[in-house]
Amino acid sequence: xxxxxxxxxxxxxxxxxxxxxxxxxxxSLGRAPVQVTLIDKRNFHLFQPLLYQVATGxxxxxxxSSPLRLVLSKFKNVRTILDEVVDIDxxxxxxxxxxxxxxxxxxxxxxxxxxHYFGNDHWKAYAPGLKxxxxxxxxxxxxxxxxxxxxxxxxxxxxxxxxxFxxxxxxPTGxxxxxxxxxxxxxxxxxxxxxxxxxxxxxxxxxxxxxxxPPYAPQLSAKAQEDLSRLGVTVRAKTIVTNxxxxxxxxxxxxxxxxxxxxxxxxxAGVKASAMGQILRDRAGANLDRAGRIIVEPDLSLPNxxxxxxxxxxxxxxxxxxxxxxxxxxxxxxxxxxxxKLLKRHxxxxxxxxxxxxxxxxxxxxxxxxxVVDLGFVKLSGIIAWLAxxxxxxxxxxxxxxxxxxxxxxxWNYFTRGRGARLITGKDTVSVLSERMKRxxxxxAGNDRKG
Amino acid sequence: xxxxxxxxxxxxxxxxxxxxxxxxxxxSLGRAPVQVTLIDKRNFHLFQPLLYQVATGxxxxxxxSSPLRLVLSKFKNVRTILDEVVDIDxxxxxxxxxxxxxxxxxxxxxxxxxxHYFGNDHWKAYAPGLKxxxxxxxxxxxxxxxxxxxxxxxxxxxxxxxxxFxxxxxxPTGxxxxxxxxxxxxxxxxxxxxxxxxxxxxxxxxxxxxxxxPPYAPQLSAKAQEDLSRLGVTVRAKTIVTNxxxxxxxxxxxxxxxxxxxxxxxxxAGVKASAMGQILRDRAGANLDRAGRIIVEPDLSLPNxxxxxxxxxxxxxxxxxxxxxxxxxxxxxxxxxxxxKLLKRHxxxxxxxxxxxxxxxxxxxxxxxxxVVDLGFVKLSGIIAWLAxxxxxxxxxxxxxxxxxxxxxxxWNYFTRGRGARLITGKDTVSVLSERMKRxxxxxAGNDRKG
Numbered sequence: 001x002x003x004x005x006x007x008x009x010x011x012x013x014x015x016x017x018x019x020x021x022x023x024x025x026x027x028s029l030g031r032a033p034v035q036v037t038l039i040d041k042r043n044f045h046l047f048q049p050l051l052y053q054v055a056t057g058x059x060x061x062x063x064x065s066s067p068l069r070l071v072l073s074k075f076k077n078v079r080t081i082l083d084e085v086v087d088i089d090x091x092x093x094x095x096x097x098x099x100x101x102x103x104x105x106x107x108x109x110x111x112x113x114x115x116h117y118f119g120n121d122h123w124k125a126y127a128p129g130l131k132x133x134x135x136x137x138x139x140x141x142x143x144x145x146x147x148x149x150x151x152x153x154x155x156x157x158x159x160x161x162x163x164x165f166x167x168x169x170x171x172p173t174g175x176x177x178x179x180x181x182x183x184x185x186x187x188x189x190x191x192x193x194x195x196x197x198x199x200x201x202x203x204x205x206x207x208x209x210x211x212x213x214p215p216y217a218p219q220l221s222a223k224a225q226e227d228l229s230r231l232g233v234t235v236r237a238k239t240i241v242t243n244x245x246x247x248x249x250x251x252x253x254x255x256x257x258x259x260x261x262x263x264x265x266x267x268x269a270g271v272k273a274s275a276m277g278q279i280l281r282d283r284a285g286a287n288l289d290r291a292g293r294i295i296v297e298p299d300l301s302l303p304n305x306x307x308x309x310x311x312x313x314x315x316x317x318x319x320x321x322x323x324x325x326x327x328x329x330x331x332x333x334x335x336x337x338x339x340x341k342l343l344k345r346h347x348x349x350x351x352x353x354x355x356x357x358x359x360x361x362x363x364x365x366x367x368x369x370x371x372v373v374d375l376g377f378v379k380l381s382g383i384i385a386w387l388a389x390x391x392x393x394x395x396x397x398x399x400x401x402x403x404x405x406x407x408x409x410x411x412w413n414y415f416t417r418g419r420g421a422r423l424i425t426g427k428d429t430v431s432v433l434s435e436r437m438k439r440x441x442x443x444x445a446g447n448d449r450k451g
Numbered sequence: 452x453x454x455x456x457x458x459x460x461x462x463x464x465x466x467x468x469x470x471x472x473x474x475x476x477x478x479s480l481g482r483a484p485v486q487v488t489l490i491d492k493r494n495f496h497l498f499q500p501l502l503y504q505v506a507t508g509x510x511x512x513x514x515x516s517s518p519l520r521l522v523l524s525k526f527k528n529v530r531t532i533l534d535e536v537v538d539i540d541x542x543x544x545x546x547x548x549x550x551x552x553x554x555x556x557x558x559x560x561x562x563x564x565x566x567h568y569f570g571n572d573h574w575k576a577y578a579p580g581l582k583x584x585x586x587x588x589x590x591x592x593x594x595x596x597x598x599x600x601x602x603x604x605x606x607x608x609x610x611x612x613x614x615x616f617x618x619x620x621x622x623p624t625g626x627x628x629x630x631x632x633x634x635x636x637x638x639x640x641x642x643x644x645x646x647x648x649x650x651x652x653x654x655x656x657x658x659x660x661x662x663x664x665p666p667y668a669p670q671l672s673a674k675a676q677e678d679l680s681r682l683g684v685t686v687r688a689k690t691i692v693t694n695x696x697x698x699x700x701x702x703x704x705x706x707x708x709x710x711x712x713x714x715x716x717x718x719x720a721g722v723k724a725s726a727m728g729q730i731l732r733d734r735a736g737a738n739l740d741r742a743g744r745i746i747v748e749p750d751l752s753l754p755n756x757x758x759x760x761x762x763x764x765x766x767x768x769x770x771x772x773x774x775x776x777x778x779x780x781x782x783x784x785x786x787x788x789x790x791x792k793l794l795k796r797h798x799x800x801x802x803x804x805x806x807x808x809x810x811x812x813x814x815x816x817x818x819x820x821x822x823v824v825d826l827g828f829v830k831l832s833g834i835i836a837w838l839a840x841x842x843x844x845x846x847x848x849x850x851x852x853x854x855x856x857x858x859x860x861x862x863w864n865y866f867t868r869g870r871g872a873r874l875i876t877g878k879d880t881v882s883v884l885s886e887r888m889k890r891x892x893x894x895x896a897g898n899d900r901k902g
Contacts, residue, residue, distance in 0.1 A: 043599060043875045060511030062872035069643035070873075079645040082599040084881045098885040099603055133876055148494060148533040152550055192520035194530040421513035422521075424494045425584055430535045434549040 014104035021110035021312030021332035028340030030075030054136035056180035057422030116270035123244040127265040163201040164262040169269035170207025172364040178205040179367040182232040220372040223381040298354030311335035465555035472561035472763030472783035479791030481526030505587035507631035508873030567721035574695040578716040612712040614652040620720035621658030623815040629656040630818040633682040671823040674832040749805030762786035
């Protein structure tokens with residue numbers, strides 16, 4: 001892989017990662033007098049805020065994904081490469097890829113975060129997280145397989161474990177997953193089984209802090225918790241997970257430890273920065289925070305490296321407010337646009353004031369007709385908040401190519417309460433299930449609380 | 452897994468397979484005074500005629516799949532089990548599953564067909580077929596990965612191989628795949644790459660007979676071939692594949708053998724009956740044809756087993772016309788409905804005349820605005836045939852739950868010429884690609900024709 005030889009004098013901007021930050025930077029540099037190369041491991045941009053809807057069978061992966069080439073097609077100065085960055089050499093200003101290397105004048109790193117099991121990586125096999133399309137399809141298969149297994153299972157204790165869903169982490173993703181699962185057990189799935197009553201399914205949302213959605217105002221957390229309860233979710237606050245093994249998750253609440261038999265554990269708890277953080281620490285002396293995020297300057301560059309920028313979830317920006325900016329899409333988008341604007345100003349010999357995040361508020365959805373919205377000056381919940389959530393998401397999807405499909409699918413689901421995308425896919429569904437059903441895993445686990 | 456104990460006197464109908472045949476049988480027995488159990492390895496019905504659109508990135512898997520439970524939800528006498536039949540015992544009237552066994556009074560077997568590599572099963576790794584959702588996603592990933600690799604490849608011969616697509620088999624599936632790939636290289640993908648010209652991609656459709664769509668009238672085959680050429684497909688008739696290895700497919704045309712360097716070979720050639728044919732041969736003395744299909748009586752039952760029926764692609768029905776009925780959806784649907792009707796008549800002590808297929812014609816689509824339709828009394832091609840194809844498919848989809856989405860997606864694609872579902876999914880996309888790009892596989896293969 002070599003740089004295009006066309007014009008040696010044109011400034012080369014290399015962007016690593018096609019998420020909200022990288023894509024917005026690339027789009028903002030479209031038609032600018034620079035040569036942009038966007039590198040991503042995937043050939044599509046993922047609208048991550050709706051990934052939980054793939055995991056719970058409402059929409060399809062392609063409905064919330066846009067091919068990067070399609071989105072960037074009209075910008076002739078932008079090219080896309082499907083590759084992975086394995087190293088960076090700031091001295092020679094080169095990015096090392098799996099296939100070759102690339103020169104850069106400006107480097108924008110936007111590779112985001114992945115799951116973090118707090119040192120318990122072996123939990124991963126039992127408790128998948130939700131970051132990629134593959135994660136979402138894995139979770140979707142697990143959820144719907146659990147109901148199929150319960151329908152076939154004659155042992156009441158085992159059946160109970162198949163009908164118990166434990167979601168670890170009470171942030172937006174955990175709340176969305178728990179709400180969506182509860183809603184389907186009480187709604188779309190209710191009439192589809194003959195041997196089980198899906199409305200009896202237990203959905204447990206486990207959160208270490210004292211309430212769900214901890215960064216939100218306490219009254220919104222309370223409202224969310226109320227709505228979750230109404231849907232059928234049991235919120236276990238101030239509760240931490242101490243172990244996860246096949247068929248059992250162990251939690252602790254104060255002094256009390258409990259083993260919960262369950263076949264479905266979903267991980268929505270911790271995140272850690274992607275490996276680019278460490279690469280930039282080793283190669284460019286970047287300072288990382290405890291989560292591995294890069295602590296950036298007021299203009300989002302790295303200290304002593306004014307031509308290297310970190311944006312989005314990977315960046316720790318602490319120059320505004322008491323805490324660093326949260327890892328949400330609007331921050332990444334604004335940072336991508338900021339760096340693009342900064343480069344364009346630099347080309348004209350101009351400058352730009354430090355990055356300033358314009359916070360239009362936070363949104364978290366709980367279920368149909370139920371969400372919480374914190375706009376700072378006003379706090380909304382219920383159907384008004386839900387409509388705000390729907391419109392905000394459609395507004396953003398409009399910028400890509402999928403709005404029509406998602407809108408249709410949502411409308412269709414809203415009126416039919418169907419869950420048409422609840423496919424169990426992957427190889428050997430039945431034999432894997434058969435193996436799992438035959439295992440004796442609950443012996444002695446019961447539902448006993450140890451004081 | 453045990454039969455429900457509710458009513459010992461109610462007749463138990465077990466249906467194996469939730470394709471067109473099995474699902475139509477189950478639906479037709481809904482509300483009849485029988486207890487129906489539908490067994491499938493998957494939790495969804497697949498609208499297979501549109502599977503090529505998943506493989507080529509137009510629609511998503513869920514758009515052409517319906518959860519079996521959802522479709523059958525309203526029939527309280529029908530239950531669905533996610534399981535696999537491993538044996539049948541006609542003496543004890545039992546079906547043996549991976550998880551337990553089931554009693555039946557009437558057994559309807561509708562497990563269809565799978566690929567057949569004519570004794571060359573090792574070709575499978577290089578030339579995936581198109582029967583399942585997983586197959587379609589694998590093909591989709593291969594097609595779009597090929598363009599990504601070509602964009603990165605600097606060696607012109609290697610690049611040529613990445614831009615060469617060989618489709619083996621000129622039946623409807625092969626024609627649809629070739630047409631769709633050609634169309635995207637000339638249309639939706641054209642502006643998305645910087646280093647390659649997708650319109651230069653070679654799409655070869657290899658057919659052993661003297662024309663594509665051999666069962667159709669010769670003038671329709673000629674029209675299809677003309678339309679394919681216009682789209683950019685090179686049809687190689689009277690050509691057979693003699694070998695497939697990594698990076699090269701070898702074909703023979705008369706005495707002439709040719710090695711074609713290609714990274715993407717798709718298999719649309721042979722099918723063989725599913726394993727249920729052999730099980731019923733061993734257990735119930737069923738006669739099989741060369742493709743392993745069960746030769747059935749005029750009422751679709753097995754000889755000497757009036758309570759066991761085989762329908763759909765698995766059945767060889769030779770009591771009508773010169774050849775057995777073709778393996779198409781309308782035959783399966785009508786056979787499913789016939790057996791259901793027969794059972795209902797039997798319950799009343801009545802009989803039914805032998806099965807008679809009502810042939811409303813054949814349809815094959817080539818590309819946008821292009822199809823061929825053979826209604827017997829009239830033969831259509833071009834946009835009229837294409838509209839007939841669109842309406843026929845929407846008509847059938849209406850019976851399930853996806854019509855609205857597919858319709859929207861089609862309309863959207865039609866006007867935007869976008870291919871929004873062109874995701875490369877699966878684990879380790881980039882590292883697998885990197886490995887493949889590094890291999891030296893074309894040494895000496897060139898494009899030389901050996902006389």
